[in-house]
Amino acid sequence: MLNATANFFTRTGFTWFVPFIRLAQGEDPREQIKSILTQIGVPVVALVVFLMGWHFLASGVQTSLGAIPGPAQVWDEAMGLIDEHHAERQKEVEFYQRQEERNAKILERNPQAELKLRPYTGKPTYFDQIVTSLYTVFTGFALGTLVAVPLGILCGLSRIFQIAINPLIQIFRPVSPLAWLPIVTLVVSAVYVSTDPMFEKSFIVSAITVTLCSLWPTLINTAVGVASIDKDLINVSKVLRLSWWTKVTKIVLPSSLKLIFTGLRLSLGVGWMVLIAAEMLAQNPGLGKFVWDEFQNGSSHSLGRIMVAVFTIGFVGFVLDRIMHTLQLLVSFGETGQ
Amino acid sequence: MKHHTTSLPRATFSGRLRGVVVSTLIAFGAFAATAHGAPEDVEKPDLKFGFIKLTDMAPLAVAYEKHYFEDEGLYVTLEAQANWKVLLDRVISGELDGAHMLAGQPLGATIGYGTKADIITAFSMDLNGNGITVSNEVMEKLKKKLPLQADGKPVHPIKAEYLKAVVDDYKKEGKPFKMGMVFPVSTHNYELRYYLASGGLNPGYYAPKKGDTAGTINADVLLSVTPPPQMPATMEAGTIYGYCVGEPWNQQAVFKGIGAPIITDYEIEKNNPEKVFGVTKAWNDKYPNTHKAVIKALIRAAYWLDEQNDKNRKEAAKMISASNYVGADYKVIANSMTGTFEYEKGDVRKVPDFNVFFRYNATYPYYSDAIWYLTQMRRWGQIADYKPDSWYMDIAKKVYRPDIYAAAAKELIAEGKMKASDFPDFATETGFKPVQNDFIDGIPYDGTKPNAYIDSLKIGLKGKDEVK
Numbered sequence: 001m002l003n004a005t006a007n008f009f010t011r012t013g014f015t016w017f018v019p020f021i022r023l024a025q026g027e028d029p030r031e032q033i034k035s036i037l038t039q040i041g042v043p044v045v046a047l048v049v050f051l052m053g054w055h056f057l058a059s060g061v062q063t064s065l066g067a068i069p070g071p072a073q074v075w076d077e078a079m080g081l082i083d084e085h086h087a088e089r090q091k092e093v094e095f096y097q098r099q100e101e102r103n104a105k106i107l108e109r110n111p112q113a114e115l116k117l118r119p120y121t122g123k124p125t126y127f128d129q130i131v132t133s134l135y136t137v138f139t140g141f142a143l144g145t146l147v148a149v150p151l152g153i154l155c156g157l158s159r160i161f162q163i164a165i166n167p168l169i170q171i172f173r174p175v176s177p178l179a180w181l182p183i184v185t186l187v188v189s190a191v192y193v194s195t196d197p198m199f200e201k202s203f204i205v206s207a208i209t210v211t212l213c214s215l216w217p218t219l220i221n222t223a224v225g226v227a228s229i230d231k232d233l234i235n236v237s238k239v240l241r242l243s244w245w246t247k248v249t250k251i252v253l254p255s256s257l258k259l260i261f262t263g264l265r266l267s268l269g270v271g272w273m274v275l276i277a278a279e280m281l282a283q284n285p286g287l288g289k290f291v292w293d294e295f296q297n298g299s300s301h302s303l304g305r306i307m308v309a310v311f312t313i314g315f316v317g318f319v320l321d322r323i324m325h326t327l328q329l330l331v332s333f334g335e336t337g338q
Numbered sequence: 339m340k341h342h343t344t345s346l347p348r349a350t351f352s353g354r355l356r357g358v359v360v361s362t363l364i365a366f367g368a369f370a371a372t373a374h375g376a377p378e379d380v381e382k383p384d385l386k387f388g389f390i391k392l393t394d395m396a397p398l399a400v401a402y403e404k405h406y407f408e409d410e411g412l413y414v415t416l417e418a419q420a421n422w423k424v425l426l427d428r429v430i431s432g433e434l435d436g437a438h439m440l441a442g443q444p445l446g447a448t449i450g451y452g453t454k455a456d457i458i459t460a461f462s463m464d465l466n467g468n469g470i471t472v473s474n475e476v477m478e479k480l481k482k483k484l485p486l487q488a489d490g491k492p493v494h495p496i497k498a499e500y501l502k503a504v505v506d507d508y509k510k511e512g513k514p515f516k517m518g519m520v521f522p523v524s525t526h527n528y529e530l531r532y533y534l535a536s537g538g539l540n541p542g543y544y545a546p547k548k549g550d551t552a553g554t555i556n557a558d559v560l561l562s563v564t565p566p567p568q569m570p571a572t573m574e575a576g577t578i579y580g581y582c583v584g585e586p587w588n589q590q591a592v593f594k595g596i597g598a599p600i601i602t603d604y605e606i607e608k609n610n611p612e613k614v615f616g617v618t619k620a621w622n623d624k625y626p627n628t629h630k631a632v633i634k635a636l637i638r639a640a641y642w643l644d645e646q647n648d649k650n651r652k653e654a655a656k657m658i659s660a661s662n663y664v665g666a667d668y669k670v671i672a673n674s675m676t677g678t679f680e681y682e683k684g685d686v687r688k689v690p691d692f693n694v695f696f697r698y699n700a701t702y703p704y705y706s707d708a709i710w711y712l713t714q715m716r717r718w719g720q721i722a723d724y725k726p727d728s729w730y731m732d733i734a735k736k737v738y739r740p741d742i743y744a745a746a747a748k749e750l751i752a753e754g755k756m757k758a759s760d761f762p763d764f765a766t767e768t769g770f771k772p773v774q775n776d777f778i779d780g781i782p783y784d785g786t787k788p789n790a791y792i793d794s795l796k797i798g799l800k801g802k803d804e805v806k
Contacts, residue, residue, distance in 0.1 A: 298666060
């Protein structure tokens, strides 16, 4: 049982849990404690040194919004954002109550009136912004994957196709989201015309920008993965006279999954990084807009709040990477130990 | 009763449901028409309005927070916009139902200066509220030329003649004097130009026929566009030496210690109209009851802001200092919202009418206000050639819609929410203010004679002049 847990933590990348489990099992206590000290003690000390350095250096820099906030102020701002979140939720409850009362009155006057409960119109809280950002990045990422994986497989299977598409990949891969955004904005405005749109234009603009910037690592890794499949496997498929579709689904995809996931992990990382810039410029709700709005507000809280956002962005990025890493390990079958 | 909620992120409501609601409204149209301004009259209850982070967006915030919108059956989302151009474009494209706009924007759009679109307004959001700020360096030079009070502080208002002396010094050093304003058709652009010209400084002409939209032809002072929230930072970086902008961005310069306001727009033109609430004409034609309901909520909000000698102003300042509205610190916003203005650190003076939201019929859309802005557009070449007086009247009547305002006000009076004495007498009101004599250069303005007024101004295009 304990071994299985240890195995799970190794797989998910939380290797620093493993010594604790070993210790609980009574497996060579001295070795485990030493391992705990290096794996946990060192990062903790580094973190403390970082916080101390930040604390002392921050007060030395005077900006037009006052001194750069230290760790304590940033913590306060984070707590403030949580309080605001609760206050907003309270307002939301009251909003629905008022609406129920109003609708009841309308029904009294006109019993046949068909009414609907309207969603809360208040501001999105910090947590809403995080959720929106995640939703946007995953939409962009999913679109990118849908384009990149099939293209990558074609590249890997056909040398001619690869040669044809290679220059395009090389040219578009390094383009910054800031360059894509104006083009995407104009194209979306021209093409996405609807009187009752499903999605906000700004949402589509940022999602597509994320797609354009993040699909390249997946494309390249998929192509490499497919191209480096064991020749024996391909030969087997020839002997068995598998159809093209069966070949792709039964042989090509499974054997290149590991590299595909390496690509996906890189893509998601790029996507998350690009998203913040895209949201800032497209004014799409989310963490990027939060940072931009705070910068525009220029209040004495703004810098602290922006720093909270910086840590949130970093932390969410880290969690996304861990999730992808775990998925990557899970699909690479017996290769975990390597 | 059907319950539908939508989840994040921002999916709007399905057309099918809206169809049901609309058809219900049509079916009960006869009933609804008799119910006076009942919430179920509203054609489009879900609305999104844009605003720019300035204190004069307050009527929108108040109408939301005090539930005046909800009282009219409106479910409004307020959304800050990046800049005036984005705001206008989004109103035109329909992403926004309406917005807090510069008084010149509906006029500029209608005559096709910049983006061409039929925008109308039935509600003027406030009077005054702007200031002209210069950097510390300019202020220091200015102080050497200024008459001082007994306590050593400069005499206000600081006349533009003194600024001219400073600008001339810069010119001698071969440095062009650069200032910022927020938008080519902004009230700030015209106020700054009016102020500079009153001191003999030419702010430069536009020549749209030749494709010149920079507005710096023959200029003594080079004006450029900077979005309001970036004004202090741009001045701090040295890109501009001063700017004309709404609050809180003048007081912000004082708090940050990077500059000093030299004059408020109240001292340039007493009670000048500042922002309006604009919608597209097509939107108004499609949703007339909705528009009227919005105006009703906004009138109540403006009334609340000025009620009983501004007693609610502190609460209002607190309200709009929230990060989703203006977001600047409360004390910065409160400074001007509560009738004082800080010219330099510690030099706080009373300017009780710095922000006017309701008194003096501030919310009424006067034709003469529209025509004043048109005369300034002509004066600086944005209107490239001579137009007869009747043209000015036609445009003003096309854009400013006191009829919608009056309909909304009358409903409020009928509902007992407001008194008839709170409004102009709608039966006799012509929409033209009496001749105004309160400009800084003393030139009188009669809104019924725009061309005569244009010709009476010293600097600027006159008669059939065109920029060569």
